[in-house]
């Protein structure tokens with residue numbers, strides 16, 4: 001027998017819950033169900049942000065916020081004017097969750113626990129009478145345009161459902177994308193985003209945990225980013241690297257994650273300027289050992305390693321540096337080449353670049369342009385962001401827009 005609802009939302013993740021709650025809050029008469037394939041809902045919320053859930057980012061201008069989205073920058077402008085990060089803060093506050101801002105702009109629940117967000121969503125769905133049905137993996141959907149009846153039919157492995165409107169919030173699920181392809185939707189090929197670079201190099205081997213502000217470029221591409229760079233046991237991570245992995249998700253995938261980067265540990269200072277500065281230091285510190293103390297704003301251990309890599313031994317005095325050694329050192333400081341061989345998962349947050357082609361979605365409503373009464377929310381569409389709370393913001397904004405439209 002069919003179970004009958006006004007609205008069915010497939011996917012019990014961030015986007016699915018936010019959409020469901022907003023729909024019923026706006027129209028309590030609607031009978032809404034969330035179908036979740038897993039035994040538990042909101043699994044990604046639970047592990048997000050290292051268990052703290054980085055809910056959003058303290059960037060309150062829609063035109064600024066869009067700049068954090070390698071995919072979706074143009075399309076999110078309108079939606080963010082409807083529901084932006086400030087609205088997220090208000091929404092959670094109204095639902096009993098206070099958020100706090102960290103120094104880097106990331107926003108977390110004051111409790112520092114993702115469980116607070118989960119509890120908030122579960123309490124709201126219960127209060128509003130939204131049915132949350134777990135263990136329901138949607139296998140097929142039948143389009144009303146095909147059946148001729150004005151209703152969507154949804155089949156899971158055990159149950160059949162019907163609904164007037166269908167919302168897909170299944171995240172990055174290849175099976176659902178395949179299903180949508182059979183309905184004519186184009187899917188942009190999914191590739192990973194937000195990963196760290198695997199690098200084996202004597203210059204950084206002994207330096208896990210060392211961090212510095214740096215500019216990183218991927219050779220033979222236009223990819224470049226500046227920010228904190230963290231040396232890890234496997235290679236390099238930190239915002240500078242994660243930003244590159246997001247903006248370059250497709251290019252780096254095509255290179256099979258084998259490429260060369262150049263690192264400028266002095267950011268915008270070029271090799272000539274660095275050499276000039278080194279010559280001044282040679283005069284000022286003539287009798288001191290070069291490797292003893294970093295004259296730049298980064299850790300001593302890194303300085304020692306770069307000095308060593310420039311062919312300067314630990315006892316050499318500034319006054320004794322040859323022209324060649326000075327050039328080597330300025331080159332190591334501003335243009336050090338590192339070979340990347342593969343990638344690793346960034347445990348705090350990762351996403352998939354790719355999904356439903358943005359051209360096929362009406363961003364005023366998040367409805368499919370191909371099929372009436374079919375809506376999308378969250379990571380299922382070809383939108384993703386750099387790390388920092390932006391990916392959840394996309395889930396909240398798209399969920400809000402679907403709810404508003406319905």
Ligand SMILES: Cc1cc2nc3c(=O)[nH]c(=O)nc-3n(C[C@H](O)[C@H](O)[C@H](O)COP(=O)(O)OP(=O)(O)OC[C@H]3O[C@@H](n4cnc5c(N)ncnc54)[C@H](O)[C@@H]3O)c2cc1C
Nearest residue numbers: 011013014015037048049054138171349378379389391392
């Ligand atoms: C480890 C980790 C940490 C992260 N931390 C952060 C963070 O701190 N801040 C941030 O902004 N972003 C973070 N992200 C990204 C963020 O989690 C995602 O962008 C967000 O969860 C997307 O929400 P969604 O609802 O679209 O998809 P999901 O959260 O993936 O939810 C989709 C749901 O649909 C269900 N589903 C799929 N197919 C079916 C089917 N056929 N039938 C029924 N159900 C189905 C899935 O089981 C899942 O529960 C993190 C990601 C990871 C992996």
